[in-house]
Amino acid sequence: MPEIKELVKQLADKHGRNRESLLPILQGIITEEQSISDVAMSEVAEELNMSAALVYGTATFYSFLDTEPRGTYVIRICKTITCDMKGKKQMIQTIEDLLKIKVGETTKDNKFTLLETNCLGWCHKGPAMLINSTPYDSLDVNKITEIIMEYIRK
């Protein structure tokens, strides 16, 4: 808990303490923690001197500002049409088999969370995915396996 307090304070020092700073601060928490807990969020509310319900409402609006606990690596597979046509289902199947989790779940060791997301802007090279903020395109079963294995070894 004290670390999260410290993190929020640092982020507020960096981005400022007005409403405009809210998203950068929440994004900063995501970068460090992958999700925003209620403790973190009430800390943000306090720092910015604003209503906690409004912080919650703002965070939940944005798909990447997760409020549920997430693994260290959040895998987001694009489910929009071109990636869907180019084999998204197979990619999900592959990861599900590799990590023994379903979409929406987190591995027991809290290392990976598997999610779906909307178009990532790599449609010409679908299927595509993000792992945290890094995009991967032109996926196939071999490539995605290799990538995931690499993260497993990390």
Add this chain to the structure above:
Amino acid sequence: MANTVNLNIDGIDVSVEAGKTVLDAAKELNIHIPTLCYHEDLCVAGNCRVCVVEQEGAKNLVASCAMPAQEGMVIHTNTHKVRNARKHIVELLLSEHNADCTKCYKNKSCELQDLASDMIISENMFLDLVPEKNYTIDNFSPSIIKDDSKCIRCQRCVRTCHDLQHVSALGVAYKGDKMKISTFFENSMFDVVCTNCGQCVIRCPTGALIEKNYIEQVWDAIHDPNVHVVVQTAPATRIALGEEFGMEAGNIVTGKLAASLRRLGFDSVLDTDFSADLTIMEEGTELLTRLKKALVDKDASVKLPMFTSCSPGWVKYIEHMYPDYLDNLSTCKSPQQMFGALVKTYYAEKKKLDPAKIVSVSIMPCTAKKFEAARPEMRGSGYQDVDLGITTRELAVMIKQAGIDFNSLPDEKFDSLMGQSTGAAVIFGATGGVMEAALRTAYELVTGREVPFENLNITAVRGMEGVREASVKIENVLPAWSFLEGVELKTAIAHGLKNAHQIMDAIKAGTANYHFVEVMGCPGGCIGGGGQPIPTTPEIRQKRADAIYREDEGMEIRKSHENPEITQIYKEFLGEPLGHKSHELLHTHYVKRKRV
């Protein structure tokens, strides 16, 4: 006039002030356009879309509540396209809605139901989405129930809580099909900053936010032969209850109110006005004591300004938002709670009743009073001082249930012993009223003369301005109060928590310097309370306030200290203001609360 625009609606020309909307212009022509998210007290949202109209030359329909009237506009409010769209929209709302009207608290007083009924929606055009949703009901709060299955997401509550109350206990969460009205992390309303003011409740068009009603419990008590049921009614109920029975806002129904309570079967029909007067005695003395300590003894631990504490919404607000100022709050309990503490002590003694067998009921314009009654601090009598707090609206339901024709009731009086009232007590119901009542008494106490205002009407503290200031110069004081000679007593008044916030920030910043500040949690004071008849608008609140001041002018006694029952209780029971017994029964303390 340069600042008007001319437009044409349904073939009729109309000119309106620049800045008005198409909806405003239609109103001028008495053309009714249905609305849901629109509310006179709130900023425009334009999200429900039922108010759409056709504008010639525009490809799409426009939302009349959000569209500024513009020169030369030609508007049609009732075309095929408009009717179709509106009907679709209401059907869509219903498809997301758990429309079991017969089991709904808002049955017959619901804006969605009205619209559906106007449009004669007889079957489901679309699929029922309710089974797809994980709707929850939050009934942990003693004051308010939030039922998401009845919510049409108009955001009136969110705007109320933010724009009027500066609390933002409610916000909008998630997006798309998941979008919902939510507290912080979807905690219960009981566990968040909600002040229980009920302002959202009186603006919610549906049954999604309602008061937690205790109607059945009150009936149970009334019908229980082994208990003695005492009822007290707050000042603001008597000028609003009539609205529930079709009367215009601003009708004074004090006599019918007393009669109806008697017919419902309460054993004793009493008046919170009595304890409002008592509050003035205690709070006035407390103020003078604080002033003395500060001005004469130079005691730095004495906190000024002193804040009034009779509005439980305001009390909870300051506990959450400005906990550093809890010592500035008057320690006086609210009139409801003073009354409650006395019912199970003084009243029980005098009437030779076992306090354990008294059920004390209050009729309040307020939803926060339910929470207040349940506070652990409110057990000065050794029992829960007020057992059941119900709102003006709940009382109206009971009267209807009992088959009483309210409008033809005779005027009756309250019972005695804690049933006597004064004009000063009545005006507690309007913003500025506590201040005026306190000044009437304190000034006289200190100088031996009546306040220097014509007919006792201190008009400077009245009105609907959000924050008002007034000062009274104290001159030619009685010897005991010589330290106040020449002092300019500075006061301020705020109503609605947004305005309270403004005053608090000024005080915090050191830019405001007052001795005494009255704050009422609800816009307009209790007359606009969260338990009052729906709807509420600035016009309705003004009419209710006018009625309050008319009632005051019509009273024989208009100063709290002249209430004979007050003199009696000090003589027989309490001793003196701020005395030992008072401390035990009439004063309280506050707790610091979290801001989430």
Add this chain to the structure above:
Amino acid sequence: MKNLKRVDIIFGAYTQEKYKVLGETLKKSSDQIISEVTDSGLKGRGGAGFPTGLKWKYTANEADPIKYVVCNADEGEPGTFKDREILTRVPRKVFSGMAICAKAIGAKKGYLYLRGEYVYMLPDLMAELELFHKCVKENNLDFEIKISMGSGAYICGEESALFESIEGKRGEPRNKPPYPTVSGLFGKPTVINNVETFVNTLMIMRLGADEFKTLGTSDSRGSKLFSVSGDTPVAGIFELELGMSLEDFVEDFGDGDTKAVQVGGASGFCVPRKKFKDTIIGFEGVPTGGSMMLFNSSRSMYNVLKNYVEFFEEESCGQCTPCRVGCQQLKLGIEAVKKGEKSATYLDTLQKLADTMKVSAKCGLGQSVANSFSSIVDNFKEEMIY
């Protein structure tokens, strides 16, 4: 490429020296810049196609001393990825276009709103931004650009939602009027343009309005980046003249078996094979922010539609009734018809609902759901039922 002429303006290396065109342009007056942009006939590349010169002029005419330039890099429309490419390869052109706009309208601050999916580009963009800021200073222009990040919300591409998002709020579109030119970011007069639009304005300064006008048609001046994806052997980004026929496009980009092209992404129109010939890509025909998705005959158009409707159901901001509930009804409705739980005539009810959404939704998202819905249901009705 048999039919369509390739153009190379956006990525073309016209100057050796970085920021040369910008430096020269900044010597021009505000009026000169605006009239040149107006002359060029440039229309916005973000989808709506509002004349850029006019937008700048309206904003320049506002008296408020504080104004903003905002670059819309939210690029969330399924099937578009050209703004990412622009920002990767020629970010300085984007910043330059913004600075030219700032000079034209009198703004001192600009924002580039970048979608969260592109956060990986941030380090490179920041490095370029530093050079840019140095350059504007050398040219005595008081202008600074800040990059604001999105966090996964398609609706934030809608201009007023984007402002809300920069302001730290939920990205809920505002009522219009007032329009951004009068009351935009922080309630101040604001020009908001697409990434590509800003690059175009720079190129107009470089080439002159007359040369720019030689490309395209009278309604659709200039060239445009197309993001081509789906069933095509040559997926990627192509700069083409506006005003081409879809038939020519399919001949160049199709796989020989194209049964439909979705023009303009999920919020655009689906054109079936039989209409390729008569369809012009441009503001006079079917407009597009650049997204061209090709489907061959192996694809189920029901799946395509369902994918789109699900996208909107999730990405709607949720504030207004027609869009929030309408999208859910459209999705469940087509599913029910497909499963046989509702008769085929229910599709007509849904079509009418889509029409209501078009005329009554608060913003462009809800209003444009009907585009893909109606064009797919109309043209591929059997696929919806069987």
